[in-house]
Amino acid sequence: MFDSYSASELGAIFAMQGFAGLSLFSVFVLMALGLAIIFGQMGVINMAHGEFMILGAYVTYLCSHLVENYAPGLFGVYFFGAMILAFLASGALGMLVEWALIRHLYKRPLDTLLATWGLSLILQQLYRSVFGAREVGVTLPDWLMGSFNLTDMIEVPINGVFVMGLTILITLGVYLMMFRSSWGKQVRAVVQNRTMAGAVGINTEMTDRLTFGIGCGIAGVAGAAFTMIGSTGPTAGQLYIVDTFLVVVFGGAASLLGTIASAFTISQAQSTLEFFLSGSMAKVFTLLTVVGILMLRPQGLFSLKVRK
Amino acid sequence: MKSGFTLYTRKELISLLILAALIFLVFPAVLDVFRLNLVGKYLTYAFVAVGLVLCWGYGGILSLGQGLFFGLGGYGMAMFLKLEASTPEATKIQSTPGIPDFMDWNQLTALPGFWQPFHSFPLTLVLMIAVPTAFAWLIGVAMFKRRVGGVYFAIITQALAAILTVLIIGQQGYTGGVNGITDLRTLLGWDIRTDSAKFILYFVNGGLLMAALVACQFVRKSKVGRLLVAMRDKEDRVRFSGYDVANFKIFIFCFAAALCAIGGAMFTLQVGFMSPSFVGIVPSIEMVIFCAVGGRLSLFGAVYGALLVNWAKTSLSESFPELWLFAMGGLFIAVVLAFPNGLAGVYDSVASRIGKRRAAAPEGAPDAPPAPSDLAVPAAAAHRQPAAAAKDDEERLLLGGDRFLGKPAS
Numbered sequence A: 001m002f003d004s005y006s007a008s009e010l011g012a013i014f015a016m017q018g019f020a021g022l023s024l025f026s027v028f029v030l031m032a033l034g035l036a037i038i039f040g041q042m043g044v045i046n047m048a049h050g051e052f053m054i055l056g057a058y059v060t061y062l063c064s065h066l067v068e069n070y071a072p073g074l075f076g077v078y079f080f081g082a083m084i085l086a087f088l089a090s091g092a093l094g095m096l097v098e099w100a101l102i103r104h105l106y107k108r109p110l111d112t113l114l115a116t117w118g119l120s121l122i123l124q125q126l127y128r129s130v131f132g133a134r135e136v137g138v139t140l141p142d143w144l145m146g147s148f149n150l151t152d153m154i155e156v157p158i159n160g161v162f163v164m165g166l167t168i169l170i171t172l173g174v175y176l177m178m179f180r181s182s183w184g185k186q187v188r189a190v191v192q193n194r195t196m197a198g199a200v201g202i203n204t205e206m207t208d209r210l211t212f213g214i215g216c217g218i219a220g221v222a223g224a225a226f227t228m229i230g231s232t233g234p235t236a237g238q239l240y241i242v243d244t245f246l247v248v249v250f251g252g253a254a255s256l257l258g259t260i261a262s263a264f265t266i267s268q269a270q271s272t273l274e275f276f277l278s279g280s281m282a283k284v285f286t287l288l289t290v291v292g293i294l295m296l297r298p299q300g301l302f303s304l305k306v307r308k
Numbered sequence B: 001m002k003s004g005f006t007l008y009t010r011k012e013l014i015s016l017l018i019l020a021a022l023i024f025l026v027f028p029a030v031l032d033v034f035r036l037n038l039v040g041k042y043l044t045y046a047f048v049a050v051g052l053v054l055c056w057g058y059g060g061i062l063s064l065g066q067g068l069f070f071g072l073g074g075y076g077m078a079m080f081l082k083l084e085a086s087t088p089e090a091t092k093i094q095s096t097p098g099i100p101d102f103m104d105w106n107q108l109t110a111l112p113g114f115w116q117p118f119h120s121f122p123l124t125l126v127l128m129i130a131v132p133t134a135f136a137w138l139i140g141v142a143m144f145k146r147r148v149g150g151v152y153f154a155i156i157t158q159a160l161a162a163i164l165t166v167l168i169i170g171q172q173g174y175t176g177g178v179n180g181i182t183d184l185r186t187l188l189g190w191d192i193r194t195d196s197a198k199f200i201l202y203f204v205n206g207g208l209l210m211a212a213l214v215a216c217q218f219v220r221k222s223k224v225g226r227l228l229v230a231m232r233d234k235e236d237r238v239r240f241s242g243y244d245v246a247n248f249k250i251f252i253f254c255f256a257a258a259l260c261a262i263g264g265a266m267f268t269l270q271v272g273f274m275s276p277s278f279v280g281i282v283p284s285i286e287m288v289i290f291c292a293v294g295g296r297l298s299l300f301g302a303v304y305g306a307l308l309v310n311w312a313k314t315s316l317s318e319s320f321p322e323l324w325l326f327a328m329g330g331l332f333i334a335v336v337l338a339f340p341n342g343l344a345g346v347y348d349s350v351a352s353r354i355g356k357r358r359a360a361a362p363e364g365a366p367d368a369p370p371a372p373s374d375l376a377v378p379a380a381a382a383h384r385q386p387a388a389a390a391k392d393d394e395e396r397l398l399l400g401g402d403r404f405l406g407k408p409a410s
Helices: A007-042 A047-070 A072-100 A107-129 A158-180 A181-193 A194-199 A204-229 A234-252 A257-277 A279-294 B010-032 B033-058 B064-085 B101-105 B115-120 B121-144 B150-170 B195-221 B223-233 B235-240 B245-271 B281-294 B300-318 B321-337 B342-360 B386-399
Strands: A148-151 A155-157
Touching: A007 A047, A007 A158, A007 A181, A007 A204, A007 A234, A007 A257, A007 B101, A047 A072, A047 A107, A107 A234, A107 B150, A107 B321, A148 A158, A155 A158, A155 B064, A158 A181, A158 A257, A181 A204, A181 B064, A181 B223, A194 A204, A204 A234, A234 A257, A234 B150, A234 B281, A257 A279, A257 B150, A279 B121, A279 B150, A279 B195, B010 B033, B010 B195, B010 B235, B010 B300, B033 B064, B033 B195, B033 B223, B033 B245, B033 B281, B033 B300, B064 B115, B064 B121, B064 B150, B064 B245, B064 B281, B101 B235, B121 B150, B121 B245, B150 B281, B195 B223, B195 B245, B195 B300, B223 B235, B223 B245, B235 B245, B281 B300, B281 B342, B300 B321, B300 B342
Parallel strands: none
Antiparallel strands: A148 A155
């Protein structure tokens, strides 16, 4: 399948597809980070994670509209405000959901799956009723439009680079929170031994709620970033949820590094294959390979060694 | 299998007879052919739900990929019907006569190899069930032998269902793509689109469902069934007692998959087409909810669950399409939070309360108030001998009552 391309063309194809893969990688990482916290640390299967992401996207969309109409001067920088709002909105909804729903189900992980699936249906219909079934897009500020021309064959879109930078920042932030803050220490303590953590004075209920909220908040930020590279519809979240779960499981739940590595592998494989095969076959091959590897190595790429 | 083995207790036998009467007498008597055909379609989902009762309720294996097996069964039947509909005479306007129309539209000039066996009806019947079962076996061997279960199993089966959907939609020339395999006409020369055919197919479907229920009950009451429950509650103890846990799990998963395949094939026959929209993640999870609503520990409950949820879906989405998703979502949450044992659990607790009241009453009035149940659960079965009630309690104890919910399946 490589015969018809010259070496330099192949190089350009790989570079461009590699870059497209990096955009996909950013979305995967942003979604998977929140999920890795919720699923990996708490063991809750949040099927509504995609909808939390879409909430962030809709918040960004609203912000862009408001700013465009009422404060056009701020349009260049609205995105940063929107991102914070998206985090707060999704996080608050997440904490509410944890309080109303999830906390009753900690001992029944399979049931969280069904309940959050129900939640995702409700949220989808809510978005559809409020924002309409059509996909909406945000207007990008001028400085995010256009692309860098690296060579005459390789073009790199600026918004993609921006989203990638954002991904790196958020990942760093999550890393610092999980491994360098006292909250992170509490979360990890609760995960490893809930009773003991409670006994030494950690408020496990509050830790759970906060963890779930922050996981959902990160999904909201992912949604905000998602608007930079794609449009948002009520069911867009569902498109990514299975892929994201595979990313988390493939990386090895509870391992942030694994999540990033697996997001990178899956997105790169998919986008490189996409050029040579049809999009659907690329996806089939990638996912089948992942499932195959998971069957051989159920614990994922990176696994924490914990005595059970 | 001597005196110790009774397939049906008296109460269960009554439930079975009531269900049979409902399916074979009441529905055909009160519904027109169109509605009866719809009920027949719902009942094909009951095959899946019943399989899930064994697999999930008893075995603790939650599969979110039942649509995969349902779809494979359905596609098997659809491929046979499509080939029968695509005779060279019927398709002579195509550039390649004799192949299904969608292949011609996609510039295929010969029938792909994997379609060839579906020219023969007996081979179709075998493959239709063997292929999904073999798939289930493969998944089961790969996962259960490595002691993967619970959440991981759910996610991976879900991913597989998603993959199959993407594959079917992507390979339009071979599978009919997103429209699926449509325009099916005859089964061995017998027109399946007429009212009389729909009527007959409904009864065939009902009969198969009854057979499936009896087979499931047999599995449930046999040693396998008891081991499944034991495994679900304390897998390690079963393993330490010398049983190979994985084999039992593989068996029950394959069994459920075969049931799904039969349901899928009957679906194709009654609805007249098969498409990827019955294969993917959304239908697979909906199938789980049929089972959850009916009661994950009750075979009959699962049938009623499939009927009720689908009936609600049809009537709600006919009149209030907006409300349907809200209702469905609410149903998921309500079932999980408030009624983990579904309708059957509600019915059982109501029935046992009445049973206790009757036992406590000084003279057992022969006509105690019937069970206050508007849930299409056989009310007559509420009257039962105290001895039978005690036996039921014993059985519930055996199943661990609600306690099992506290244990993750892994």
